[in-house]
Amino acid sequence: MKRRERERARRKKIERAKIALVAFLGIILVLLSWYALGMGKENTENAKNTRSTVPLKKQKDVAQDKEQDGEQTATIMASGDMLYHDVVYGGAFDGENFDFTNNYTHITPLISSADLALGDFEGTINPDRELAGYPVFNAPEVVVESIKNAGYDAITLAHNHVLDTGIDGLLYTANAFKKEGLDVFGVNVSKDQDILVKNINGIKIALLGYSYGFNGIEATISESDYNTYLKDLNMEKVQKEIERAEEIADITVVMPQLGVEYSLTPSEEQQETYRKMVDFGADIIFGGHPHVAQPTEIIEKDGEKKFILYSMGNLLSNQRFETLENYWTERGVIMEVQLTKKNKKTVLSDIKAHPTWVSREPKGGMTFNGYTAYDYQVLLAEDYLKDGKQADTVPEEKRQRIETAYHEMMELLDIKW
Structure with a gap:
C-alpha cells in the first residue's frame, strides 16, 4: 500500500509540475505577445511620423516650386474722391461724437474683398485748425477709422x-492714416522716403501719386519743404520715379490728379500725360480731380494691355444734382483690376467696373454748423438694378435714379477689354 501511495503521490507531483510549466510558458507567451504588440505599435507610430514628416517637406518644396513657376493672382480696387464737405461731417455728429460708419456700409463687402484697396482722400486732418469744408478742407x-473699417489698405x-x-x-x-495701419502715398513724410511697394500674393505692386498743383498755397512754403513733401507732375521726376518703380516691382499703379472739373471727357493734357506715364512703364492709371467720371482707355505696349481710367469721379461728397444741378457729381466708380503672375511675368488679366451713387437722406433737424442734417x-449701384438684392429697399423713384446712374456710367466708361 505504501508503495502504491508513494507512486500515486509521485504522479500527482509530476502532473502539478506539468501544469505549472504550462502556466509559466503561457505567461511567457502572453508577455512576449504584449511586447511584440507594443513594439509593433511603436514601429507603426514611427512609420506614421516618417510618412507625415518627410513627404510634408517634399510637399512644401513642391508648393514653393509651384509658387515660383505657377500662377498667382491679386485684385486691386480703387475709388474716387472722398470729399468731407462741412455738411457731410456735420450730419455725422450726434451731439457728442462723430460717426461716419454709415457712409461706407454698403460698399464695405466689395472693398474688403479686394487684395489691395486704394482710396483717394481729398482734404486734410489737422486738429490745430477749425473743421472746414470747401474751399479749405x-x-x-x-474719418480715418471709418475709411479703414470700409476695407481700404492705402490712401x-x-x-x-x-x-x-x-x-x-x-x-x-499722413500720420493719422499710418497710425490706423493704412499706407499713404502721393506725398512724402521724410526726405529719405522710398516708393511704396505692396507685396500682394507674391505680386509686388508699386503705388505712385501726383497732383497738377496745390491751389497756389505752395507759394507760402519753402522750396525745401516743397521738394521734400510734395509730388507734382514734373514729368522728368515722374519718369525717373516710374522707371525706378518698374525696377523694384511687378506692376506700377499711378493715381494722378489732373483735368478739367466737371468735364466728362479727358483734356488733351490728361491724355498726353497719362499716355506718357504708360510709356515710362506704368501699368495702371487711376485718375482723379474732375469730380465726375471719365472714359477708360486700353493701351497695347510690348504685347501687354495697360489700363487708363481718366477719372473715377466722386466716391463721397455733397456734390450732387440738388447742389450743382449735375447728376454726374453724385456718381463714381470702384474699378476692379485683376493681376496674374506666371513664370515671373505679371499682366492685367481682367477689369470690372462697379458704379457707385451717393444717397443723401434728411435726418431731421439741423447740424451743429447750421445745415440741414443729412x-x-x-451705394453700390448694381445692387439697385431691377433684380438687385437692394432693389426693394428704396422708393421706386430713387431706385430708377440709381439704375440710370449705373447704365450711364457703364456707357461713359466704355470699357473695351
Whole structure:
C-alpha cells in the first residue's frame, strides 16, 4: 500500500509540475505577445511620423516650386474722391461724437474683398485748425477709422487740397492714416522716403501719386519743404520715379490728379500725360480731380494691355444734382483690376467696373454748423438694378435714379477689354 501511495503521490507531483510549466510558458507567451504588440505599435507610430514628416517637406518644396513657376493672382480696387464737405461731417455728429460708419456700409463687402484697396482722400486732418469744408478742407480725425473699417489698405494724398492746413496739416493727415495701419502715398513724410511697394500674393505692386498743383498755397512754403513733401507732375521726376518703380516691382499703379472739373471727357493734357506715364512703364492709371467720371482707355505696349481710367469721379461728397444741378457729381466708380503672375511675368488679366451713387437722406433737424442734417451713404449701384438684392429697399423713384446712374456710367466708361 505504501508503495502504491508513494507512486500515486509521485504522479500527482509530476502532473502539478506539468501544469505549472504550462502556466509559466503561457505567461511567457502572453508577455512576449504584449511586447511584440507594443513594439509593433511603436514601429507603426514611427512609420506614421516618417510618412507625415518627410513627404510634408517634399510637399512644401513642391508648393514653393509651384509658387515660383505657377500662377498667382491679386485684385486691386480703387475709388474716387472722398470729399468731407462741412455738411457731410456735420450730419455725422450726434451731439457728442462723430460717426461716419454709415457712409461706407454698403460698399464695405466689395472693398474688403479686394487684395489691395486704394482710396483717394481729398482734404486734410489737422486738429490745430477749425473743421472746414470747401474751399479749405479739414475733416475730423475719426474719418480715418471709418475709411479703414470700409476695407481700404492705402490712401493717396496727391491732390490740390493737401496743403489746405499747411505742411503741418499734410504731415498730421499722413500720420493719422499710418497710425490706423493704412499706407499713404502721393506725398512724402521724410526726405529719405522710398516708393511704396505692396507685396500682394507674391505680386509686388508699386503705388505712385501726383497732383497738377496745390491751389497756389505752395507759394507760402519753402522750396525745401516743397521738394521734400510734395509730388507734382514734373514729368522728368515722374519718369525717373516710374522707371525706378518698374525696377523694384511687378506692376506700377499711378493715381494722378489732373483735368478739367466737371468735364466728362479727358483734356488733351490728361491724355498726353497719362499716355506718357504708360510709356515710362506704368501699368495702371487711376485718375482723379474732375469730380465726375471719365472714359477708360486700353493701351497695347510690348504685347501687354495697360489700363487708363481718366477719372473715377466722386466716391463721397455733397456734390450732387440738388447742389450743382449735375447728376454726374453724385456718381463714381470702384474699378476692379485683376493681376496674374506666371513664370515671373505679371499682366492685367481682367477689369470690372462697379458704379457707385451717393444717397443723401434728411435726418431731421439741423447740424451743429447750421445745415440741414443729412445721412450720406455710398451705394453700390448694381445692387439697385431691377433684380438687385437692394432693389426693394428704396422708393421706386430713387431706385430708377440709381439704375440710370449705373447704365450711364457703364456707357461713359466704355470699357473695351
